[in-house]
Amino acid sequence: MPQVLEFKLPDLGEGLTEAEIVRWLVEVGDVVAIDQPVVEVETAKAMVEVPCPYGGVVTARFGEEGAELPVGAPLLTVAVGSVESSVTGAGSGAGAAGAEPSGSGNVLVGYGTGAPPVRRRRVRPEGLSAPVAAGAGVGAGVGAAAAVASAAAAPGEAAVSGRGADGVRGPVAVVSPLVRKLARQHDLDLRQLAGTGPDGLILRADVESAIRSAAAAPVAAPVGTSAATPAAPPAAAAGRTTAAGGPAARPVGERIPLRGVRGAVADKLARSRREIPEATCWVDADATELMAARAAMNGAGGPGAGPKVSVLALLARICTAALARYPELNSMVDMEAREIVRLPEVHLGFAAQTERGLVVPVVRDAQARNVESIGAEIARLTEAARTGTLKPAELTGGTFTLNNYGVFGVDGSTPIINHPEAAMLGVGRIVPKPWVHEGELAVRRVVQLSLTFDHRVCDGGTAGGFLRYVADCVEQPTVLLRTL
Incomplete structure (x- = not known):
């Protein structure tokens, strides 16, 4: 019986406490080998590839490209066990004898077992008409996981529901890193957008349309003012302070996160x-x-x-x-x-x-x-x-x-x-x-x-x-x- 294991962001050393996801190297439904790099992250020191200590089928990913995760946060879940027999559907029973070990136990970068790399494969169980879409969220395409391990453990259930164990929704349907970057620069929550691409994929045009809508939206009048009082322009509001001495509004302009x-x-x-x-x-x-x-x-x-x-x-x-x-x-x-x-x-x-x-x-x-x-x-x-x-x-x-x-x-x-x-x-x-x-x-x-x-x-x-x-x-x- 396959088991769904959770792989967390490991301690990368040098006192680092967080890392930014730069690029996912695997997708939901991919078969990964023990110690195969699964994600590229950027720390405050360098860019590193993080290997997964488990071999099996990726059932869920946690975090979009561009998101920052603390050390110890879930990265992905992997269904391990008789993966090959489930994928090939062989009736000889030889798949169980040739199954890979469940994991190397090595979760620090650079401490892999040195096993030869295995070519990445996509799982397509019976009844699944198409491969899992690239960049899909935690809840997208997890039918592959269900075919390999039927409601195995809590992490598997969280993946099927489309939310992590903490109830926070996982990655959204965005493929292009440029779309994510554009959304971050304008403080847009991609989870609130409805994509117009295939299968709800969020396109650059969707983000640009949301940016234009946000810019055209009227500025809410401060509490205590009448509707007839004209609102101050953004430039004036940016430099104005409230009675408590704090800023009345955030300055308007391009915002670039100070991270990495x-x-x-x-x-x-x-x-x-x-x-x-x-x-x-x-x-x-x-x-x-x-x-x-x-x-x-x-x-x-x-x-x-x-x-x-x-x-x-x-x-x-x-x-x-x-x-x-x-x-x-x-x-x-x-x-x-x-x-x-x-x-x-x-x-x-x-x-x-x-x-x-x-x-x-x-x-x-x-x-x-x-x-x-x-x-x-x-x-x-x-x-x-x-x-x-x-x-x-x-x-x-x-x-x-x-x-x-x-x-x-x-x-x-x-x-x-x-x-x-x-x-x-x-x-x-x-x-x-x-x-x-x-x-x-x-x-x-x-x-x-x-x-x-x-x-x-x-x-x-x-x-x-x-x-x-x-x-x-x-x-x-x-x-x-x-x-x-």
């Missing part, structure tokens, strides 16, 4: 500004010799000599040498103990802009790496950031950050420190500029370097010494050789 990576960045930067008394110093440096040294490194050995050395890798190696001289900047502050904690290893973060927002991957033990090793790790982490496959552990634990905002075509900035670190080095674009070189005016390749530091860990003399050493290494790379 963007929400985590907002929280961290706000905390940094609240807690860290930061200061910034900067200097212009002649990077002509550094660029010449890089060209010589990349030209040595000819074709097939290995990956090219990047400017970022050179600057990262200069930073590790500077931090060895000025360890105060590789530290953090424990205000509860009222202590400065100087850290022995340099875990170097670098800012990377992706389609999902700004992330800061971390090069572990950068102080023990040479330029080639740092460059290779930066390239690997950058590619993972662009594809959204960074692990949460690769985005945490940094002790110092290198921010190359010159790639955006700007010269300078006063960046916010990546809490709880103590400093960040910013690098502007490297461009030809007039420069006095050896007493003569010449065109040189100039870069602006800026250091934002926590004034609790050091004074301006230490910060200035660090920045000056970095600038000297940029202007005369041979200076770095003396510290290697």
